[in-house]
């Protein structure tokens with residue numbers, strides 16, 4: 001946190017709002033987004049393209065965090081979005097997001113989802129496999145429509161990140177394999193489809209990547225492919241979509257490049273390679289999710305029970321956990337916390353921050369140095385804006401938290417906390433009768 005994030009009461013502030021007051025007003029756990037940070041990051045991506053004078057789109061990968069207000073914010077910033085389900089498409093549309101600026105991704109889009117995408121006039125479909133080409137072909141014949149498509153390629157690049165979030169390696173469920181000729185076969189099929197307009201190539205090598213080499217390698221492979229396709233099939237690539245995956249700083253020890261610096265490197269690589277292979281530089285599209293929302297999110301929790309295990313450690317339990325942030329349990333993800341009601345208090349001990357879920361693995365932070373705490377204190381876990389709320393569950397029938405946007409000292413509730421009756425609404429009695 002920044003020094004200017006402490007107010008006169010000695011509390012943490014987020015977007016100019018007192019974190020303790022936010023916890024009071026909205027209850028805990030609550031996920032708070034500093035929307036100025038979101039805007040700045042989107043803008044930083046856009047600026048690096050403008051400076052380099054290339055055509056581009058910044059497509060926010062909405063799987064990282066999606067609600068109505070977020071789609072509206074991205075729309076205000078003239079961004080595009082990456083959507084991966086009927087749910088994301090519908091919510092974006094209802095939020096007023098133009099279908100033309102959506103790219104539909106996924107390795108098993110259903111017939112229903114593709115029908116919806118065609119009906120609303122989605123901008124781009126990222127074709128992932130042969131089954132999908134055949135399915136889209138049938139739907140287009142049936143409806144008499146047209147679709148803009150790109151082909152998702154598995155470039156055969158292993159990014160150095162957690163195995164669960166690698167996607168570019170050969171042994172992956174996503175995309176057409178490059179080495180075995182699948183990608184070429186896919187191109188030939190699509191070029192024969194009068195109802196499909198083939199716009200370009202897509203690759204996404206993984207998430208939370210720190211090394212430049214993976215992005216460089218993937219960009220080179222995509223340009224090489226575009227050059228070869230121009231030569232062998234007379235096909236000119238219009239869009240080169242390099243995916244997302246730009247790593248962010250979760251804990252103080254992380255020292256990543258700024259996300260826009262990764263993008264700058266990608267742009268330089270693509271420009272140089274296209275020049276030397278003598279093909280026009282296509283538009284470059286990126287799909288950042290985590291880097292746009294991750295650092296902007298703060299999870300506020302209330303401290304409750306404590307258990308001291310003699311000679312080993314102390315557990316400090318908060319009122320949320322793996323239901324609102326599964327990442328530590330699932331990926332061994334690391335976070336840091338500050339005591340929101342007194343961030344400057346001297347550090348007294350190292351504790352393990354546990355959740356409230358009935359599972360030993362429900363630990364949010366393995367080791368956190370903290371001031372002395374007491375029940376009722378407010379703990380803020382930092383950088384929780386990506387893949388926390390969007391992967392939240394109702395495990396143990398806990399409700400999902402509220403989401404609040406803050407900026408310039410004003411807060412807005414953008415997703416209300418679930419209530420038990422939201423969950424009960426889906427249920428019927430034992431005899432099948434309605435509960436109403």
Ligand code: LLP
Pocket residue numbers: 061064082105165167204206207208243244245246287288289290291327331386387
């Ligand atoms: N584009 C495509 C096609 C993707 O599959 C993804 C992420 C992105 C863009 C955005 O990647 P980002 O910039 O957010 O790294 N749940 C995991 C991350 C899964 C990422 C899935 N695909 C986590 O919590 O780390």
